[in-house]
Amino acid sequence: MNPLAVPVIATWQGGRTERVPLCPACGASERRQQARDVFDHLDPAGRDLWAFWRCDACSSLYPDPRPSSDSIGEAYRSYYTHTAETGPGSLRGARAQLMALVTGYMNWRFDAHATPSNRLGVLLFCAFEPLRLKLDYHGRHLFLARQAKHRRVLDVGSGNGEFLRRASELGWSATGLDPDPDAVSACVAQGLVAFQGFIGAKGGLPEGLFDVISLRHSIEHVPDMRSDLEHCLRRLEPGGMIWLAWPNPRGLGARVFRSAWRGLEAPRHLCVPSAEAMETMLEEVGFVNVRSLRRGHHARSIARESARIASQRPGLANRARALVAPIVGWHADLAATFFARAGEELVTVAFASDGTNDRA
Numbered sequence: 054m055n056p057l058a059v060p061v062i063a064t065w066q067g068g069r070t071e072r073v074p075l076c077p078a079c080g081a082s083e084r085r086q087q088a089r090d091v092f093d094h095l096d097p098a099g100r101d102l103w104a105f106w107r108c109d110a111c112s113s114l115y116p117d118p119r120p121s122s123d124s125i126g127e128a129y130r131s132y133y134t135h136t137a138e139t140g141p142g143s144l145r146g147a148r149a150q151l152m153a154l155v156t157g158y159m160n161w162r163f164d165a166h167a168t169p170s171n172r173l174g175v176l177l178f179c180a181f182e183p184l185r186l187k188l189d190y191h192g193r194h195l196f197l198a199r200q201a202k203h204r205r206v207l208d209v210g211s212g213n214g215e216f217l218r219r220a221s222e223l224g225w226s227a228t229g230l231d232p233d234p235d236a237v238s239a240c241v242a243q244g245l246v247a248f249q250g251f252i253g254a255k256g257g258l259p260e261g262l263f264d265v266i267s268l269r270h271s272i273e274h275v276p277d278m279r280s281d282l283e284h285c286l287r288r289l290e291p292g293g294m295i296w297l298a299w300p301n302p303r304g305l306g307a308r309v310f311r312s313a314w315r316g317l318e319a320p321r322h323l324c325v326p327s328a329e330a331m332e333t334m335l336e337e338v339g340f341v342n343v344r345s346l347r348r349g350h351h352a353r354s355i356a357r358e359s360a361r362i363a364s365q366r367p368g369l370a371n372r373a374r375a376l377v378a379p380i381v382g383w384h385a386d387l388a389a390t391f392f393a394r395a396g397e398e399l400v401t402v403a404f405a406s407d408g409t410n411d412r413a
């Protein structure tokens with residue numbers, strides 16, 4: 054039994070919360086409190102203070118209680134995923150030359166034919182590992198889907214369509230899926246293919262299988278991750294790849310910033326799984342060749358945002374957190390180059406079995 058009482062949130066939508074007695078990632082009940090006064094950073098004046106727990110068994114973080122399924126929509130009222138991108142426009146001079154080098158590398162790495170490109174980019178970025186890994190992340194490691202016959206990628210949580218455009222530039226046929234109708238409309242207005250809905254819901258997404266399904270910062274928003282992963286597996290071609298990125302609950306940021314850590318995103322993040330928990334879940338669901346990749350992104354921006362949240366809170370500890378944020382960001386950014394689980398963001402890939410790609 055955990056001796057810490059769970060604070061009852063009577064302030065959230067008239068108490069429309071639900072209890073989460075078991076870890077959503079692994080089902081264990083033993084846990085310790087990570088933070089008990091986490092507010093919605095989009096509503097710092099709000100009265101709702103959420104409690105987050107760290108699972109003793111798998112180190113995932115999750116809120117208990119959390120918004121009930123009939124009230125979670127309220128948490129997204131001010132949460133925009135459809136802010137229009139201004140686009141690169143016409144680049145000139147040094148910026149244009151740099152972009153040509155980037156495109157040269159991306160063409161080589163992703164077997165694409167975008168222009169203008171400069172093949173010297175291959176030499177340049179292969180010589181600088183951190184930059185190379187960042188570019189590989191930028192293309193969501195699509196090159197790892199070696200069995201992709203039709204190059205069809207589904208982006209779950211496609212937001213403003215940024216990745217749909219990038220995937221198209223890399224020669225992929227990209228489809229977006231997002232619960233936000235405004236985000237979908239914004240994509241369609243740009244000529245992109247996107248549908249409104251959830252991966253597990255009927256309707257919305259047309260029938261058909263994909264070579265890659267990517268979920269960038271969306272799996273931690275869903276109430277039943279395991280069910281969503283199962284639905285993804287069903288929509289993958291044999292040998293197809295799932296690509297996931299989400300905040301690292303065991304990173305330096307979560308430990309330093311505690312209740313101010315940007316990765317908690319209360320009350321929209323319903324479980325922030327550890328790398329180990331996600332890898333286990335993927336294998337249990339039926340994926341094969343599960344592995345985490347180096348160089349997640351966003352270490353410095355998560356540190357910067359966490360510092361902003363800490364500075365909105367009283368107390369000396371929060372002032373100290375805001376002060377050390379740049380060190381945390383740089384440290385996590387550097388460490389992510391060497392260790393897959395050391396950054397502020399985790400990236401994991403796994404594959405649908407085709408009968409030959411299972412581990413011996």
Ligand SMILES: [Zn+2]
Nearest residue numbers: 076079108111
């Ligand atoms: Zn757990």
